[in-house]
Amino acid sequence: GQNIDQPTEMTATEGAIVQINCTYQTSGFNGLFWYQQHAGEAPTFLSYNVLDGLEEKGRFSSFLSRSKGYSYLLLKELQMKDSASYLCAVPLVFGKGTRLSVIA
Amino acid sequence: KAGVTQTPRYLIKTRGQQVTLSCSPISGHRSVSWYQQTPGQGLQFLFEYFSETQRNKGNFPGRFSGRQFSNSRSEMNVSTLELGDSALYLCASSFVAVSSYNEQFFGPGTRLTVL
Numbered sequence: 001g002q003n004i005d006q007p008t009e010m011t012a013t014e015g016a017i018v019q020i021n022c023t024y025q026t027s028g029f030n031g032l033f034w035y036q037q038h039a040g041e042a043p044t045f046l047s048y049n050v051l052d053g054l055e056e057k058g059r060f061s062s063f064l065s066r067s068k069g070y071s072y073l074l075l076k077e078l079q080m081k082d083s084a085s086y087l088c089a090v091p092l093v094f095g096k097g098t099r100l101s102v103i104a
Numbered sequence: 105k106a107g108v109t110q111t112p113r114y115l116i117k118t119r120g121q122q123v124t125l126s127c128s129p130i131s132g133h134r135s136v137s138w139y140q141q142t143p144g145q146g147l148q149f150l151f152e153y154f155s156e157t158q159r160n161k162g163n164f165p166g167r168f169s170g171r172q173f174s175n176s177r178s179e180m181n182v183s184t185l186e187l188g189d190s191a192l193y194l195c196a197s198s199f200v201a202v203s204s205y206n207e208q209f210f211g212p213g214t215r216l217t218v219l
Contacts, residue, residue: 045207092162
């Protein structure tokens with residue numbers, strides 16, 4: 001079977017850096033995704049990792065370690081608009097999401 | 105390019121009724137996946153259709169069914185509604201099958217309330 005674990009909630013300060021962790025167990029591996037979902041809206045794609053290492057995309061970076069079944073999403077220079085749920089996913093299986101609150 | 109559209113956006117039904125939800129993918133996308141989202145369980149996979157064939161199916165009872173048409177539009181049907189079926193139903197499209205890795209584009213969802 002497949003299982004994904006991530007923290008339920010996190011709070012961080014505007015301008016700071018936050019790391020959202022994700023651990024997964026899968027029977028096969030075809031890559032790991034991160035999606036952002038603002039309240040009342042649909043999820044939108046943020047990043048994809050299929051090889052070990054760090055993928056950087058502007059203020060957002062995502063890291064993957066396949067041997068450890070571990071990934072994280074790093075958000076830098078936090079802005080109020082980054083307050084949202086962040087979903088870790090392998091194809092067809094999503095974590096329950098980490099609700100990030102950015103405070104002033 | 106138009107995004108994924110879902111109709112209706114909101115729906116209220118009573119227990120025992122049946123409901124059909126519709127999803128139109130992004131033009132050129134051949135894969136449509138359906139998910140149920142609830143506060144307690146998060147986003148749960150229902151099924152995926154690719155070129156009119158069901159490719160994958162999640163762990164939901166047979167009351168949940170779907171189909172895909174030749175123009176890639178998809179419908180999802182839930183029969184004999186239960187209170188626990190109240191949820192946001194999200195449709196997502198991608199160019200190729202999701203299991204082959206592909207970014208998914210989500211529609212705005214249909215909010216179903218069962219009374």
